[in-house]
Amino acid sequence: MQWETVIGLEIHAQLATRSKIFSGSATTYGAPPNTQADAIDLGLPGVLPVLNAEAVRMAVCLGLAIQADIAPRCVFARKNYFYPDLPKGYQISQYEQPIVSNGRLEIEWDEGQRKTIGITRAHLEEDAGKSLHEDFHGLTGIDLNRAGTPLLEIVSEPDLRSAREAIAYMKQLHQLVRYLGISDGNMQEGSFRCDANVSVRPSGQTRFGTRTEIKNLNSFRFVEQAIDFEVERQISVLESGGSIIQETRLFDPARGETRSMRGKEEAHDYRYFPDPDLLPVVLDAAFIEAVRERLPELPDIRRQRFISEHGLSPADATQLTAQRAWADYYETVIQSLDARAAKLIANWMLGELAALLNRCDLEISASPISSEQLAGLLRRLQDGTLSGNLAKEVFEALSHSDDDADSIIEQRGLQQVSDTAAIEQALDAILAAHPEQVEQYRAGKTKVKGFFVGQVMKAFKGKANPQTINALLDRKLSP
């Protein structure tokens, strides 16, 4: 039998606010345990929540970017359950009236396969703390620093049909939240996490199969592995006559398997009701318009513009718009050069610069070579002052210096020698000194040409223009 996979993703993006969603505690990652949990985060008696404006703005920002409906009035609800990392015994979330609903995101995977994925809703909620299972005499330690960090839970429609589509969607959304500056998207730190709802059904059947929910997938690779495993598991259960139980499963990265979460097996009854400590959030048109005005150019639109205005290849444009900081860097460089330099800039950014950042383990925002420095370098490459090799030397020097490219060229005397008369004089002397090699070349051993180029370069300490040398050689050695 042919099976069709149906996947919906629930993605939790931590919002990049300075303070928590309902308290004035910092949200910095990695602080000593419980030092960023104030009375509100700890759920002490008598404390009350007040909503962070920036979290609301960020949620609206995403809503606008995915062309969703922004609720003019939304409500916070309490989701009641007991867990040691949930201090109040309830999570403040949104249930019946989320802030964002009915959005969509276009994804592209493989070569040019495109598809629009529906986004049912995105709602604001508070994150829980963390349970640390290292051994404290057989006890569990609770760190509530993360409790109250704002989350945007983004729920897709069950529109995804394979792990690859799921990954493409997740990556697209990951790129988007970072572009919008609403989440740092750091998956190792848990800023961008995913739960996957997975089911299978016989091809052609319209009714959905029973789904399982795989919890807490914090890397693209795990999402893919977990979905692939789960799809195989479900198919084999069904093909051997069994049935799928609707349940929550946990992915075990070490074994590449999903397993049933026994501790949470009991049916949940979250007893949602409107949080009486918070009032309805009413967003007027002016608020929404103010957010819209500050919305950055979205990656897809920017990518199209790079292709149409600068003539970049789709592949280069995709890479350069993958992160907003890269696209911003590129745009600064091209503004001080011109559109004809687009390909050159792309090559240098995706080649030398990417390699340098990779070696130093730096983000482009902390690049040792600024966009102005790179622009200065490429200008000299374009006007022939530098050869490709010399440019690499200047690039290397720039990575340790705040000087501009021209100063480095000047300091090191790296200008390329393109003076034909001087090169010809030197070449004549070399040809005269090596009659044997001249004979070999004329006899058809054309590799010897490289020898002559090398000799000329040696005479000019590497700064002779290679094109000029080649042109002269061709003329002088032609039979």
Add this chain to the structure above:
Amino acid sequence: MQADEVRHIAHLARLAIDETAIADYARELSAILDLVAQMNRIDTTGIEPLANPLDQVQRLRPDEVTATDQRSLYQQQAPQTEQGLYLVPKVID
């Protein structure tokens, strides 16, 4: 309300209830539910629920860090802590 329902609700609310008290709870809670059932004397179809008596909307707070670390003060109230963590019996996922 039956004994099983009392046990189920007590579990949802994480309340240990002595088996000998279950019958009393069942009787008292049933009496309260009978009182509450008087609500059904009127039809409320189409009436919008009122969650808060005042017609106010949520105020928004500027995104500022105002809290400072007061862990040692807060943890003076805690039953069991170690290395800054609150300790609880083992959590099993």
Add this chain to the structure above:
Amino acid sequence: MLNYSIRQLGQALRHREFSASELTEALLQRIEQFNPALNAFISITPEQAREQASTADARLAANTGGPLTGIPLAHKDLFCTAGVRTTCGSRMLADFIAPYDAAIAERCQADGMVLLGKTNMDEFAMGSSNENSFFGAVRNPWDRQCVPGGSSGGSAAAVAARLVPVATGTDTGGSIRQPAAFTGVTGLKPTYGRVSRWGMVAFASSLDQGGMLARSAEDCALVLQAIAGFDARDSTSAQHAVPDYSATLDDDLHGLTIGLPKEYFSTGLDSDIEQRIQEAIDEYRKLGADFREISLPSSALAIPAYYVVAPAEASSNLARYDGVRYGYRCEHPRDLLDMYTRSRGEGFGTEVKRRIMIGTYALSAGYFDAYYLKAQQIRRLIREDFQNAFQEVDVILGPTTPTTAFALDTQTDDPVTMYLNDIYTVAVNLAGLPALSHPVGFVAQRPVGLQLIGNYFNEGRLLNSAHRYQQVTDWHQHLPPGCADSVHQ
């Protein structure tokens, strides 16, 4: 000076007739003398009181004090007070010391008031008799075999016995007004949102409102002035200007239209109580007020709706008491579930558990619409009843309670009978309106309370009405038997 009003005490302090420290000592001695029999206080705080009194004396000496500087008070033991335990009358919080002050406590302290202690209460404010306290029942100073009402029973008893001129309270379904009525004092529940809930331990967040019990409306006005106002820490705090409550106390009652809801004068009301209310109506009429019968047709649904909304919110508000970060934790938990269920099962008393169970049930899958949603719909009808009434009248008047104070241990086994004590008070909380109870006489030596209900933020008119009444009557001046003290008069 037992019957000095707060204004008179303030004048005496400013004129150096006695110092704040002397006043504090005198009242600490009275507490020592009477509290063992009344059990009105859970904690008495002589050290803090002496310190605050001497600070107040310094302000008085420098003439920088206000009308409340040096005036002693007590807080209901669910207002958090930094450094002094806040128990909520519960084993769960028997040793809990809040690391912060409630907004009300901050404001009282800023005005120079002197905290004498924390008053007893029904556990987590759930009760109408003050018998649901882990720290024992409170006795009614008028008859020590009777309850003082609840949940602010300790505050009511302390004020009635003149242990303190004013005590704070909270009112979720009548918890200020009912004990005020039972003990012959004046109690004000302000408009929802008028007084900050920051640091006030929650029972039912959309109903809870802090207020005070004092001997007179005039005293209530002075204290409301101190505690009312916007607080950015409470999302439900009202951004509504605070008027000068004392300035309007003496306003003429001619032109005041008072509504008498026919539903409040029908079945279940004790005829002797009705008689006292009628006498009070006559007094109000003499003062110039006009009366009109009105109808609040949804009144009978208030108790049923209240016993869904309040327990539902409570079941969630009290989920934080789990033995993890503070509060009671059971001995030797076998595992996590055992820790939760036993800490909560042992830490909470019977009535609290009952209400958590009712609330959990009302919110649980399959029942939410029939209970919670239905109750919130009825809540809107109740609010509309009042809104319609306030188109016609300025103030609504009726009895505070259907009976006078009842004997201890007579209603504890029957929660439903106990709940019906709040039959005239809960609708006000569902609607979020301000209301006041003041004494209007006695039935068999037990005080009777009259309730005035105002429109939103119209506390000033309630205080004005009650004050004019108290200018021509002396029910609020009566001292419970045995409470006069020859030594300190």
